[in-house]
Amino acid sequence: MVLQDLGRRINAAVTDLTRSQNLDEKAFDSMVKEICNALLEADVNVKLVAGLRQSIRRSVNFKELAPGVNKKRVIQKAVFDELVKLVDPHAEPFKPRKGKPNIIMFVGLQGAGKTTTCTKLARWYQARGFKSCLVCADTFRAGAFDQLKQNATKARIPYFGSLTNTDPVAVAAEGVEKFKRERFEVIIVDTSGRHRQEDALFEEMVQIQQAVRPQQTVMVLDASIGQAAEAQSRAFKEAADFGAIIITKTDGAAAGGGAISAVAATHTPIVFIGSGEHLLDLERFDPRAFVGKLLGMGDMQGLMEH
Amino acid sequence: IGGLFRNVVGGKTLTKEDLEKPLKGMEDHLMRKNVAREAAVRLCESVERDLVGLKTGSFTSVETTIRQAMESALQKILTPTTSLDLLRAIQSTNAGTPQRPSRPYVLSIVGVNGVGKSTNLSKLAFFLLQNKLRVLIVAADTFRSGAVEQLRVHVRNLQELSQREGGEVGIYERGYGKDAANIARDAVSWAAENAWDVVLIDTAGRRHNDQRLMSSLEKFAQLARPDKIFMVGEALVGTDSVQQARNFNAAFGAGRGLDGFIISKCDTVGDMMGTLVSMVHATGIPVVFVGTGQHYTDLRTLNVAWATRLLLS
Ligand SMILES: Nc1nc2c(ncn2[C@@H]2O[C@H](COP(=O)(O)OP(=O)(O)OP(=O)(O)O)[C@@H](O)[C@H]2O)c(=O)[nH]1
Ligand SMILES: Nc1nc2c(ncn2[C@@H]2O[C@H](COP(=O)(O)OP(=O)(O)OP(=O)(O)O)[C@@H](O)[C@H]2O)c(=O)[nH]1
Ligand SMILES: [Mg+2]
Ligand SMILES: [Mg+2]
Numbered sequence: 001m002v003l004q005d006l007g008r009r010i011n012a013a014v015t016d017l018t019r020s021q022n023l024d025e026k027a028f029d030s031m032v033k034e035i036c037n038a039l040l041e042a043d044v045n046v047k048l049v050a051g052l053r054q055s056i057r058r059s060v061n062f063k064e065l066a067p068g069v070n071k072k073r074v075i076q077k078a079v080f081d082e083l084v085k086l087v088d089p090h091a092e093p094f095k096p097r098k099g100k101p102n103i104i105m106f107v108g109l110q111g112a113g114k115t116t117t118c119t120k121l122a123r124w125y126q127a128r129g130f131k132s133c134l135v136c137a138d139t140f141r142a143g144a145f146d147q148l149k150q151n152a153t154k155a156r157i158p159y160f161g162s163l164t165n166t167d168p169v170a171v172a173a174e175g176v177e178k179f180k181r182e183r184f185e186v187i188i189v190d191t192s193g194r195h196r197q198e199d200a201l202f203e204e205m206v207q208i209q210q211a212v213r214p215q216q217t218v219m220v221l222d223a224s225i226g227q228a229a230e231a232q233s234r235a236f237k238e239a240a241d242f243g244a245i246i247i248t249k250t251d252g253a254a255a256g257g258g259a260i261s262a263v264a265a266t267h268t269p270i271v272f273i274g275s276g277e278h279l280l281d282l283e284r285f286d287p288r289a290f291v292g293k294l295l296g297m298g299d300m301q302g303l304m305e306h
Numbered sequence: 307i308g309g310l311f312r313n314v315v316g317g318k319t320l321t322k323e324d325l326e327k328p329l330k331g332m333e334d335h336l337m338r339k340n341v342a343r344e345a346a347v348r349l350c351e352s353v354e355r356d357l358v359g360l361k362t363g364s365f366t367s368v369e370t371t372i373r374q375a376m377e378s379a380l381q382k383i384l385t386p387t388t389s390l391d392l393l394r395a396i397q398s399t400n401a402g403t404p405q406r407p408s409r410p411y412v413l414s415i416v417g418v419n420g421v422g423k424s425t426n427l428s429k430l431a432f433f434l435l436q437n438k439l440r441v442l443i444v445a446a447d448t449f450r451s452g453a454v455e456q457l458r459v460h461v462r463n464l465q466e467l468s469q470r471e472g473g474e475v476g477i478y479e480r481g482y483g484k485d486a487a488n489i490a491r492d493a494v495s496w497a498a499e500n501a502w503d504v505v506l507i508d509t510a511g512r513r514h515n516d517q518r519l520m521s522s523l524e525k526f527a528q529l530a531r532p533d534k535i536f537m538v539g540e541a542l543v544g545t546d547s548v549q550q551a552r553n554f555n556a557a558f559g560a561g562r563g564l565d566g567f568i569i570s571k572c573d574t575v576g577d578m579m580g581t582l583v584s585m586v587h588a589t590g591i592p593v594v595f596v597g598t599g600q601h602y603t604d605l606r607t608l609n610v611a612w613a614t615r616l617l618l619s
Contacts, residue, residue, distance in 0.1 A: 226543055
C-alpha cells in the first residue's frame with residue numbers, strides 16, 4: 001500500500017541509528033540523509049524534502065542535546081512530528097448533514113479517478129443513511145456519461161446527465177436543481193479532467209462551481225503523481241478552493257509522496273483513499289493514525305500522547 | 307568582474323572532488339524535473355565517468371562543462387537507435403511478400419489505469435486515417451464502465467473527420483465481461499478477412515503490481531500477435547514510471563517486450579519532462595509518440611532537442 005515501503009525505510013533508518021553504539025552527529029546526519037532519499041524516491045516534492053531536512057536538524061539540534069536526555073526518543077519524535085505535519089493540515093473535513101442538500105463537487109487532473117470515486121462516495125453515504133445521487137457534468141470526455149451511468153446503475157444510485165447538452169455548467173445546474181427539489185441529501189457532481197495550463201478549462205470549473213454552489217469541493221489525486229503535484233494542486237486550490245483531497249489508486253505500487261506534497265502545499269486534508277477499481281474500494285483516511293501505523297504503532301503510541 | 311570569473315577553471319583537469327557538489331546540484335535539478343531518483347543518479351554517474359580526468363576548455367566553468375555533458379547524455383538516451391517508420395511498416399505488411407501473405411498490421415496499446423490509452427489510440431487512428439488507411443479499432447477493454455461507448459464515440463467522430471480527410475474507420479466490439487485475448491484474436495482474423503489495413507487494439511488499464519491482470523497480457527500477446535505493442539505512460543507520473551515500464555516490458559512472455567512508449571499528458575507538466583527519461587532509462591525502449599492534449603491532433607513524434615532543452619532549463 002501507499003507509503004508503506006517509505007514508512008519501513010524511515011523506520012529502519014531511525015531504528016538503525018538509535019540502536020547503534022555511538023549515536024554521534026555523523027550517524028545522525030546520515031540517518032537524515034537516508035530519510036530524505038526515501039522521501040525523494042517516494043515523489044515527495046524536492047523543495048519540501050529540503051525543508052523537512054532542516055526542520056528535523058533544527059528540532060533535534062544534535063550538538064546541544066543534554067547528556068541526560070533520551071536521544072532516541074527525541075529523534076523519533078522529531079521525525080514523527082515532521083511526517084505528521086506533511087499529511088495532517090489540522091483542518092476539519094466537511095461532514096454532510098442529514099435532512100439538507102449537501103452538494104459535493106469533484107475536480108482534478110485527467111484520468112485521476114474522479115468518475116470512479118464519485119460513485120464510490122455516493123455509495124458510501126448511501127450506506128450510511130443519506131439519500132445520495134450523482135450528476136455528470138463532464139460533457140467533454142467521450143463516453144463520460146455512459147461510464148457514470150453504468151457505475152451508478154450497478155450501485156443503484158440515481159443519476160443525472162445529458163447526451164445532447166454540451167454545456168457542463170447548464171447540465172450541472174439542472175441536475176443539482178432537480179435533485180434538490182427531490183430532497184436528496186448528498187448530491188455529487190462529477191466534472192471533466194483539467195489542468196492548470198489551460199485557462200479555459202479552469203474558467204469552466206469556476207463557472208460550474210458558481211452554478212452549483214457546493215458545500216464541499218474535493219480534489220482527486222492519483223497516488224502515483226510525481227513532481228507536478230504541487231503546482232497543479234496549488235492552482236486548483238487557488239481557482240476552486242477545494243476543502244478535501246481523495247487519493248486514488250493506492251492499491252498500486254506508488255509510494256504516494258506526490259499526493260502527500262499536494263496536501264502540504266494546499267493545507268488540505270485527505271479524507272478518503274481509493275484502493276481498487278471496484279465500488280467498495282474506498283477507505284476513510286486519518287492522518288495521525290496513518291503515520292502512527294506507518295512508523296510502527298508500538299514505538300509511537302507514547303509519543304503521540306505527549 | 308571578479309564574480310563573473312569565479313567559476314572559470316579553463317584548462318583544469320577535473321577530479322572527482324571538483325565534480326561532487328555541482329553534480330549533486332544537477333541530480334537535484336533532474337529530480338525537480340520529475341526524473342526518478344534512480345535515473346537521475348545513474349545519469350550523473352555516467353557524466354562523472356565522462357568528465358573525471360578531462361581538461362576543461364578555456365573560460366569554461368565546471369557547471370557549464372557538466373551541463374554540456376548532461377545534455378549529450380540525455381540526447382543519447384532519448385534518441386532511438388532504430389527508427390520506427392510506422393507507415394512504411396504498415397505498408398509492407400499490407401503488401402506482403404511471396405513468403406509472407408498480405409495481412410493487416412496489428413498494434414496494441416497497454417498501460418496502467420487512466421493514463422490515456424483509449425484517447426491516444428484514437429489520436430493514432432486519426433493520424434493513420436490522414437494517411438488514407440483503413441483502420442479497425444478493437445474494444446478489448448471489457449472491464450471499465452463506459453470503455454466501449456468511449457471508443458464508439460471516438461469512432462463516430464473519426465468517421466465524420468475521415469469523410470474530409472480520407473481513410474476509413476470501424477469498430478469491433480463484443481460488449482463487456484468477455485475475455486480480452488479472445489476478442490482480440492477474433493478481431494484480427496475478422497480484419498484479415500475484410501482487408502483492413504491496421505488493427506488498433508485498446509486494452510483495460512491495469513496496475514503493474516497486479517499479478518493476475520499482468521499475467522493475462524501473455525495470453526493476449528499470443529492470441530492477438532501484435533506487430534507492435536505500445537505502452538502509454540503519463541508525464542504526470544513520478545518514480546512509479548520506472549517500475550511500470552519494467553513490469554509491462556516483462557509481461558508478454560519470453561522473447562516479447564514492448565516496442566515503444568507513448569508519453570501522454572505532456573501538456574500538463576510544463577518543463578517537468580522527467581517521465582520520458584525515467585521510462586527509457588528503465589528499459590532502453592524508445593518513446594515513439596508524445597501526447598500533448600486531449601484532441602485528435604495532439605500526438606507528436608518526440609523532438610529530442612525540445613525535450614532536452616526543457617529538462618535542462
Ligand atoms: N487500481 C485502481 N484503479 C482505479 C482507482 N480509482 C480509479 N481507478 C481507475 O482509473 C481509471 C481512470 O478513472 P476515472 O474515474 O475514469 O478517472 P477520471 O478522473 O474520471 O478521468 P477523466 O474524467 O478522464 O478526467 C479507470 O480505469 C479506473 O478504473 C483505484 O483506486 N485503484
Ligand atoms: N491534457 C491531456 N490529457 C490527456 C492526454 N491524453 C489523454 N488525456 C486525458 O486523460 C483522460 C484519460 O484518458 P483515457 O484515454 O480514457 O485513459 P485510459 O488509459 O484509456 O483509461 P482506462 O482505460 O480507464 O485505464 C481523459 O480525460 C483524456 O482526455 C494528453 O496528452 N493531454
Ligand atoms: Mg471522469
Ligand atoms: Mg481506456
